[in-house]
């Protein structure tokens with residue numbers, strides 16, 4: 061039943077016929093806010109330690125000036141060396157502060173990464189579920205890629221913002237108190253540079269965002285080619301597929317190069333801004349000293365601030381806030397799109413009590429996937445009595461899965477009605493409907509958790525006796541023993557066989573309170589004996605059972621068989637249908653001819 065949705069077809073419509081709305085999980089800022097609020101004390105400690113780390117910067121120029129003006133230039137070497145010694149001690153204290161900041165920063169960035177992975181994986185899975193499609197592997201790898209990128213960017217940004225930001229601030233304060241006239245020299249340079257940098261940064265952000273777009277389109281295209289590689293080879297389309305990929309690669313390379321061009325221009329502005337104050341200071345030094353505006357010590361102290369702190373901090377700050385900050389904002393904006401949680405058009409609110417029993421009624425239902433595609437179901441009507449065991453058969457692609465999707469309310473018909481116990485599915489609350497009608501698809505999903513968590517997921521209050529019963533009738537005892545009991549070793553879904561995963565999923569549904577169980581080739585990975593045991597267990601379970609047959613044996617076990625063919629729906633017993641339905645007779649012949657029972 062698994063298939064790629066052909067490109068160009070309309071996405072599946074969620075129940076209720078309404079569109080797919082997205083509840084935005086917000087922008088980059090709102091994406092980070094919960095983590096920052098939860099880790100406020102860690103952030104405060106990070107900033108306090110970083111602040112301690114910048115004390116040497118604040119005092120550097122002052123101490124150098126003091127060592128000259130009050131020490132060496134007055135032939136008082138003791139004062140000169142004393143001031144420099146103090147500077148050395150303060151630097152040791154500063155290094156200690158910077159070192160203490162690191163673990164706090166790591167704690168915050170790890171928490172951010174975990175949060176981003178949680179939000180975006182959950183969002184993309186819910187989006188895929190809402191659209192009725194498989195989550196795309198390229199989306200998952202993009203999430204992994206981009207959350208890692210976001211973690212690294214944030215770590216760098218926090219580190220530079222908390223060190224260079226404080227360094228820059230401390231150098232400005234130190235410089236302005238030591239030599240206010242030099243502080244004034246910085247103002248025009250800073251204004252010109254700020255305007256240029258803002259403009260270049262905006263251009264950079266636009267280009268960077270475009271480059272990420274092209275990167276994603278490249279990943280999508282590559283995923284599509286790899287996913288359909290057998291098909292590509294089979295129809296000798298490798299040249300065409302490679303051509304498409306090459307085109308995407310070229311666009312991606314051009315977009316990346318254009319980011320580089322703006323980045324280069326910005327680096328030029330940064331270099332100019334960082335050097336200019338020092339050059340001005342040196343050019344004006346003779347006048348500043350001779351006019352008495354600065355003492356020789358103050359001149360060297362001011363140069364110390366400019367060379368050792370202001371220039372490197374400015375460079376790192378602009379680059380980090382410009383590059384890392386914008387890059388982080390762009391990556392986060394993308395991740396927040398992954399994390400957008402779709403809101404399906406809400407189901408009805410009919411009181412579940414109103415729906416007693418489990419008769420399913422399909423009344424003149426027409427369903428098609430796209431407005432211009434052929435209907436898969438056309439004016440289809442039939443009824444399944446509560447407690448009935450029905451088997452559905454039909455040629456491949458005729459619409460068996462579509463029919464059970466409509467019956468379980470996963471798809472809504474274009475016209476006609478589907479009623480459960482007399483109530484239209486659209487009027488029933490979605491939660492109640494999901495608990496009442498359980499559809500088990502071919503692809504089994506097992507959580508990474510204990511067997512008990514997996515088996516009791518749909519009935520958390522299941523008692524031990526009931527659990528043991530289900531495990532026994534479905535033949536899961538050996539698996540339970542091998543995992544050290546229900547609460548033993550957590551399951552590694554990837555290490556289980558497909559058959560084991562199907563058995564666990566089937567047991568979970570068997571234990572659930574569902575009144576209608578639909579098995580859509582849910583036993584396809586089981587051997588015939590296990591399959592028979594499973595179907596027997598479900599037949600004995602209270603409620604309605606609908607099975608899309610995978611083998612003729614399933615049909616033979618049913619009380620009633622529903623055949624889908626181009627003429628519509630026909631139901632009857634095995635003998636009656638062999639006689640009256642050529643489709644059914646052909647299917648039986650095909651199944652038998654394929655080696656007895658095998659599909």
Ligand SMILES: Nc1ncnc2c1ncn2[C@@H]1O[C@H](COP(=O)(O)OP(=O)(O)OP(=O)(O)O)[C@@H](O)[C@H]1O
Pocket residue numbers: 061062065066069070071072192429430436454455456457458459460461462463
């Ligand atoms: N999401 C979808 N979008 C567009 N068309 C779809 C979608 N899902 C199924 N179809 C088409 O609807 C038709 C019925 O598909 P469906 O899966 O219901 O058939 P099936 O009888 O279950 O097939 P099989 O036995 O091969 O699994 C097919 O032509 C299929 O290509």
